[in-house]
Amino acid sequence: MNTRYTRTEAAALPLLWRGDVLIAGGGSAGCAAAVAAARSGADVLxxxxxxxxxGTGAAVLDTFYGFYAPGGGRVVAGVGWELCERLLEDGQAFERPNTYGAGTGVTYEPEALKRAWDELVLxxxxxxxxHARIVAVVLDGERVRGAVVDTAAGPGVVLARNTIDATGDAEVAWRAGAAVDxxxxxxxxxxxxxTFRMGGVDLGATPVAELHRLMAAASGDYRLPRLxxxxxxxVLPGVVHTNLTRVSGVDATDPWQLSAAEREGRRQVAEYVRFLTERVPGYENAYLLGVSVRIGVRETxxxxxxxxxxxxxxxxAREFPDAIxxxxxxxxDHDGGNGTIWVYVGGGPSGRSYGVPLRCxxxxxxxxxxxxxxCLSATHDAHASVRSMAQCMAAGQAAGTxxxxxxxxxxxxxxxxLRAALALHGALL
Known part of the structure; x- marks a missing residue:
């Protein structure tokens, strides 16, 4: 299929919308971008x-990280924190220390998150x-003018003065011919x-450190790729959220590999559930409530x-004059093995932070x-820090503004x- 259309070629398709700002992807970054752009007076789709x-926040996870620096205070505000405040005030979220000292997280109820984003964006x-996917971009030379969108009614065209790629996979940028890694x-x-959720759990019966010890001790009897x-x-009594599985060596932009990863993720969930219910105190009467809507992807x-x-x-902890x-x-870094690599800004949980440049x-x-x-511009190691959802929201607010x-x-x-406009709307720079 053609992934690039000229404006003349696109004119042969039905025009679904024309406006100021087109945003591809309704995850943390895309929603924040939509709120910021619309509040700034733009006609936004x-x-x-x-x-x-x-996005991933509603389909895979239930905790926002990145709002707080380890050992310090909050480093992200603006639209993202407005969302958190709404959930906290409604009793649909609470703040929780991270197991590894990665800073306080905001744990929320995913179903409430969906509604909160509906209310903020609309x-x-x-x-x-x-139920619409961007399958091609409309180009005028090297300038993006819009996109071809596949819908239940067939393909159509959406045109905008400027476009924001918040797909996570840099789909728009890649289709437009922009350089990507x-x-x-x-x-x-x-x-x-x-990820998966279990009900009927007495979480206080087994501290996390003891859970990790039990996993290591039982690894010969179960296929546990992550220890x-x-x-x-x-938010729900007796219900726990579990982030344990690990499907390695997958290119999630390859449809065959991604399909196989979904199946392998479900297989691993079943194995971890078997281990938890058979070996871990507090899980004697536990049961599986559900698996994430889709497998969680960290990097493409x-x-x-x-x-x-x-x-x-x-x-x-570098500072940049164009930090947004x-x-x-x-x-x-979850890159391979059965553990996770943690390296802190400034060498330890000191509350230090760095700026994220607009140029990224x-x-x-x-x-x-x-x-x-x-999908912002970063090396593998830097990406393993800046990909947190609070930073996605902050970058989305900057892009939308x-x-x-x-x-x-x-x-x-x-x-x-731009920095002046962001500061006026509560962003921390």
Whole structure:
């Protein structure tokens, strides 16, 4: 199928929408971008393949990390924290220390998250198109002018002055011909995880350290690819959320590999459930409630932008004049093996953080396009820090604000003017 259309070719398809800002992907970054752009006065369309907003946050996980720096205070506010406040005030979330000292997390109820994003995005004035996938981009030379969207009614065209790629997989940037890195080709891609929930659990019966000891002791009797991980309480009594499985060596942009990974994730869930109910105190009467809607993907394509965030930038807590977000999350690398690599900003949980440059959202050449979320421009190590969902929301707010304020190519945004606008709307810089 053709993944690039000229405006003349696109004119042969039905026009579904024309406006100021097109956002591909309704996850943490895309939703924050839609809220920010619409509040800034833009006519906004958010295109999402699923029937709900929230992305990985609603389909796979139940805790936001990155709002707090380990050993310190909050480093992300703005739209993302407004979402958290709404959930906290409704009794649909609580703050919780991270098992590994990665900073306080905000654990929420995923079903409440879907509704909260509905209210924020639509309340801001953005339009949302569900069950729609961008399958091609509309180009004028190297400038993105819109996209071809596949819907239940067939393909149609959406046109915008500027576009934000918040797909996680850099789908729009890749289809437009922007330079991207493919971690799987370099044999350094983080593994995938199918999360699951269990009911009827007495979580207080087995501390996490004891759970890890039991996993190591039982590894010869069960096929447990990961011997650490997280099991934590949720908003619901007796229900725990479990992040234990590990499907390694998968290129999640390969449809066959991704399909196999979904099946392997479910197989691993069954094995971990068997281990928990047979060997772990507190799980004697536990039962599986459900597996994540889709397998969780940590890393696929990354934009090669005007700046590439590096390991040295992260660990050195570097500041940038064009910073549009802050991050204090450690490098959390699940790359192979049965453990996880943790390396902290500034060498330890000291509360230090670094800036995320606007240039990490801007393609080297492709015009009228920004990325936001985990497909931003970063090395493998830096990405293992900056991919946290709070940073995805902060980058989304920056991208949405820039796209709304731009009178021409959003790639030419003045960083100082953008930073001023973000600070006015509560962002921490």
């Amino acid at each position: 958010l295109v999402e393949p699923a029937g709900f907003l929230g 309340g801001a004035g953005a339009r949302v198109l569900h 493919r971690p799987a080709e370099q044999n350094r891609v983080q593994p995938l995880t199918a 650490d991980g997280s099991v934590h309480r949720t 394509r990354r934009l090669r932008g005007r700046y590439v965030l590096t390991r040295e930038d992260v660990l050195g 977000a802050r991050c204090g999350a450690p490098i959390e 959202l801007v393609p080297e050449r492709t015009g009228h396009l920004l990325v936001a979320g985990r 820039a796209a709304a304020l731009a009178t021409g190519d959003v790639a030419d945004t003045d960083p100082a003017a």
